[in-house]
């Protein structure tokens with residue numbers, strides 16, 4: 001049973017599906033939540049989450065460290081940009097990828113990890129029950145300005161029916177599962193607070209890192225995205241490359257002439273996890289209408305989370321989770337948000353940006 005003490009949402013009793021655990025202090029940690037006294041997601045998944053939260057804490061410390069203050073994604077740096085100095089520090093998205101890889105390997109629970117940072121999926125553990133897809137540090141281009149970044153992950157069961165295939169082939173096929181097969185997904189937002197938001201298929205719940213104890217505390221149980229928001233989130237410098245439908249939609253809602261008779265406001269951090277988190281909290285639509293974001297690593301996990309919170313994830317025409325990935329690094333237009341806003345947006349027909357001239361910034 002969730003209640004509120006001093007502004008925190010807390011669990012006052014153990015057990016119950018999705019109810020989470022809790023101790024005598026009333027606070028419910030992520031590990032209590034997933035464990036037997038809480039949502040009881042199964043021992044294997046509990047072990048995996050223990051390792052995922054450890055990786056998240058290491059990345060949170062990394063992005064906040066003064067030592068790394070100028071190590072955003074930069075071409076020419078050794079380890080990521082093809083530079084030649086082997087002793088040069090690596091960009092943070094490469095280090096984050098290594099942190100997640102070692103955590104997943106150490107968990108012993110992951111058969112395959114597919115990462116936005118790697119060309120091909122990595123086979124980790126024969127018999128590992130799970131497949132993890134991840135964008136280890138999204139928004140890393142913002143690091144140098146201390147703008148929020150995030151980790152995104154999705155978890156599937158290993159396809160045991162293809163265990164007999166050669167490693168490369170089964171690694172790829174396991175990683176190309178449709179989003180309808182997700183058993184869990186989440187993101188970690190590295191911002192003024194470090195927030196791990198996750199779903200196991202029964203609601204979306206967010207946990208905030210308590211730096212004094214190192215625990216993620218359940219602060220936002222059963223998040224419900226408002227059915228209607230008043231915010232649109234898009235890089236509107238691309239307005240002149242948009243199709244007519246998208247231009248008309250944005251022009252209409254910003255003038256307060258849409259189905260909801262209020263003038264919408266624009267918010268765009270240009271860091272997907274941060275833009276998505278705000279949308280989950282306040283409602284509205286977060287979008288990138290061009291073929292830029294990835295189906296496997298970004299669109300599927302975030303669509304799973306927004307659907308579990310009562311919203312929708314679409315490519316402008318179809319439900320994201322129903323799409324069958326054909327390529328690991330497949331890109332697509334992405335629209336995530338409140339159910340009524342999404343419905344109104346899609347009613348404009350052509351909202352997918354088909355020209356993608358390449359942008360310098």
Ligand SMILES: O=P(O)(O)OC[C@H]1O[C@](O)(COP(=O)(O)O)[C@@H](O)[C@@H]1O
Nearest residue numbers: 138139140235270271272288292361
């Ligand atoms: O340039 P655009 O179209 O505004 O795209 C911005 C989006 O790209 C991202 O930076 C991800 O791009 P990268 O994977 O190339 O880093 C998101 O965080 C952000 O939402």
